[in-house]
Amino acid sequence: MSIVIITGGSRGIGASIAVQCARRGMGVILTYNSNRQAAEEVVNTIEAADGKAVAIELDVCDSAGFPAFRDAVGAALATTWSVEAFDFLVNNAGYGLYNPIATVTEDEFDGLFRVHLKGPFFLTQTLLPLIADGGHIVNVSSATSRVATAGVAPYASFKAGLEVLTRYMAKEFGGRRIRANSIAPGPIRTELGGGLTQEFEALLAGQTALDRIGEPDDVGAMVASLLSDANRWVNSQNIEVSGGYNI
Numbered sequence: 001m002s003i004v005i006i007t008g009g010s011r012g013i014g015a016s017i018a019v020q021c022a023r024r025g026m027g028v029i030l031t032y033n034s035n036r037q038a039a040e041e042v043v044n045t046i047e048a049a050d051g052k053a054v055a056i057e058l059d060v061c062d063s064a065g066f067p068a069f070r071d072a073v074g075a076a077l078a079t080t081w082s083v084e085a086f087d088f089l090v091n092n093a094g095y096g097l098y099n100p101i102a103t104v105t106e107d108e109f110d111g112l113f114r115v116h117l118k119g120p121f122f123l124t125q126t127l128l129p130l131i132a133d134g135g136h137i138v139n140v141s142s143a144t145s146r147v148a149t150a151g152v153a154p155y156a157s158f159k160a161g162l163e164v165l166t167r168y169m170a171k172e173f174g175g176r177r178i179r180a181n182s183i184a185p186g187p188i189r190t191e192l193g194g195g196l197t198q199e200f201e202a203l204l205a206g207q208t209a210l211d212r213i214g215e216p217d218d219v220g221a222m223v224a225s226l227l228s229d230a231n232r233w234v235n236s237q238n239i240e241v242s243g244g245y246n247i
Contacts (some may be wrong), residue, residue: 001052003027003086004227005073007060007123008093010039012190013140016220017090018042022051024224027081029073031058031093054080060093060119061111066126073130085132088227091120091162092140098151109154116158121165134177136227139166140219141238143186147246159184163238170236179235183222186242187213209244218243 004021008014009030018030019042028046032039032055039055046053054076058069077083094115097108120139131137141163144156162182169180187204205212222241225231 001025001027001081002088002227003029003077003081003083004088004090005029005031005086005127006090006092007031007058007119008033010035010042010055013185013188013216013219014090014092015042016216017092017223018053018220019045020217020220020224021088021227022046022049022053024228025051026088026224026227027051028053029076029086030055031060031069033057033059033093052080058093060123061114063114063118063122066123069123070126070130073127077130085130087132087135088138089124089127089131089135090138090140090223091123093119094140096152097155100151101153104154112154113158116155117161117165120162124169128173131176131178135179137166137169137173137178137180138223138226139163139169139180139182140223141166141182141184143184143240143242143245145184146240166238167236174235179232181226181234181236182238183219183226184238184240184242185214185219186240186245188219189213189215204245207246208242209247212243214241214243 004026006014006018009018010032018028022028043053043055056072059065097112139162142159144152145160166180166182201213219241
């Protein structure tokens, strides 16, 4: 059984990735920052369908806590699956901030940086010894790295940096046959940034070729598929999952 770690797996896209991966026979370790109940609900959903899942607390902003998280992962692998390594890492955790450049504070900027770029960098570094040879890393970016949307400059900038980091991961980890790809969701109906108003949702749908915004399962299914052996030759790519947003 392949095992996947999904950061920010208690809700939205992360929860969908967790469930979709479990449906394809993967063992799941999902992380949550503060909403333990939501994480346990995802675990229960997976276990109700005869899957195996574990939820572990993790603050992606706090790199000092990564070694303890690695130890918790090691314990979960041994206890739940009787193995010492996992196969796939999905760096998904994040949050949105909608402020124009003129009003973004340094603290807001630093918070987005820690979650969307520094966190994935050092978490991957910390977990690398536990990733099995032939594994796969998927970093969740955003279509805002391609399409400039007013009010999300720091968020989009760090997502673009994550795409660059993905290529370097593919290059440096290739000797162990570990692939690295990023996916860039377009507008998705989630709680990110407080969710979408009905008016804004209609605007975004009108800018999408398929004339709707995405659902978490549109992205979750894509990630689960990307992790499969059917996509074993896909490496160092950024794949936009947006229904044709702003084309």
